[in-house]
Amino acid sequence: MACLLAPLGAQAQERFSLFVGSPQHTVDRMVRMARLRDGDVVVDLGAGDGRVVLSALRAHPGVRGWGVDINPELVREATANAKELGLSDRAQFFHRNVFDADLGQVSVVNMWLFPELMRLLRPKILSEARPGTRIVSNGFDMGSWEPDETDTEGSRVLLWIVPAPVAGYWSWELPIAGDAQRFEAVLEQRFQVIDGIVRVGPRRGLLEQPRLRGEDIAFTLEMTLARGGLVRQSYSGRVRGARIDGTVEVTLRDADDRRLVLPWQAARTATTGYFRPTGQEAK
Numbered sequence: 001m002a003c004l005l006a007p008l009g010a011q012a013q014e015r016f017s018l019f020v021g022s023p024q025h026t027v028d029r030m031v032r033m034a035r036l037r038d039g040d041v042v043v044d045l046g047a048g049d050g051r052v053v054l055s056a057l058r059a060h061p062g063v064r065g066w067g068v069d070i071n072p073e074l075v076r077e078a079t080a081n082a083k084e085l086g087l088s089d090r091a092q093f094f095h096r097n098v099f100d101a102d103l104g105q106v107s108v109v110n111m112w113l114f115p116e117l118m119r120l121l122r123p124k125i126l127s128e129a130r131p132g133t134r135i136v137s138n139g140f141d142m143g144s145w146e147p148d149e150t151d152t153e154g155s156r157v158l159l160w161i162v163p164a165p166v167a168g169y170w171s172w173e174l175p176i177a178g179d180a181q182r183f184e185a186v187l188e189q190r191f192q193v194i195d196g197i198v199r200v201g202p203r204r205g206l207l208e209q210p211r212l213r214g215e216d217i218a219f220t221l222e223m224t225l226a227r228g229g230l231v232r233q234s235y236s237g238r239v240r241g242a243r244i245d246g247t248v249e250v251t252l253r254d255a256d257d258r259r260l261v262l263p264w265q266a267a268r269t270a271t272t273g274y275f276r277p278t279g280q281e282a283k
């Protein structure tokens with residue numbers, strides 16, 4: 001199959017890949033990797049005879065699914081297979097181009113398409129699928145968007161978690177050493193890889209070990225604040241649009257490592273105080 005789906009290099013363009021069904025043991029690994037739970041909606045972009053969606057639904061009675069395929073005969077076959085397996089009430093198949101599938105309400109997207117087709121679908125997935133949506137591929141990757149997990153037991157099965165968009169300016173306050181202190185952060189992002197810098201008054205620091213998995217964000221920060229001295233902070237929270245809600249574990253290194261756990265509520269801001277003039281005074 002790999003050779004049938006081999007990329008054409010410089011001729012990269014939207015091409016319809018052929019139907020070759022994923023072997024059942026690979027389908028089973030794809031279903032396992034998606035870690036399905038009740039209420040999930042599973043789709044297969046290029047569903048063929050429906051085997052991936054139907055296997056997921058057989059294994060998980062609380063899950064619904066649908067698939068699209070460019071070939072109407074395969075759509076009929078998948079629909080008949082769903083009926084034969086008694087899954088018609090939870091599975092649907094549509095004659096549709098993968099680029100016209102609505103990914104807004106799904107939890108898991110499966111694919112086994114030409115590599116360039118997957119790359120062309122990447123922006124659609126990132127703009128339409130909700131943060132936390134699991135993307136599972138039989139074998140092929142999505143270029144510089146590295147998978148979050150790879151199963152190499154036999155042929156490769158890859159998993160991506162759609163990351164929440166976090167690039168930009170964020171701000172929050174923490175009551176450390178008396179009054180609330182304002183944190184102004186600038187986050188950079190490429191897919192699930194994030195970086196960040198923070199300013200508190202005249203002091204600046206770097207986000208350490210920043211992690212983003214779907215909506216879950218975490219990082220640590222160690223800064224000597226004008227008030228509070230050396231303070232280590234471990235943040236973890238959930239990104240919900242223009243807000244992050246979570247907790248921060250604060251360790252006051254200059255006060256016998258006294259620890260406190262505080263709520264963390266960050267808000268996206270249109271501008272940032274990070275670039276405010278610093279002044280020439282060493283603080």
Ligand SMILES: C[S@@+](CC[C@H](N)C(=O)[O-])C[C@H]1O[C@@H](n2cnc3c(N)ncnc32)[C@H](O)[C@@H]1O
Pocket residue numbers: 015016017018019020021022044045046047048049051052068069070071074096097098099111112113138
């Ligand atoms: C390699 S098969 C994979 C079938 C199934 N997902 C599986 O893993 O067994 C790829 C399928 O994608 C369909 N396909 C290819 N390009 C498509 C497109 N642009 N829109 C919808 N379906 C497409 C083909 O008709 C074929 O059935």
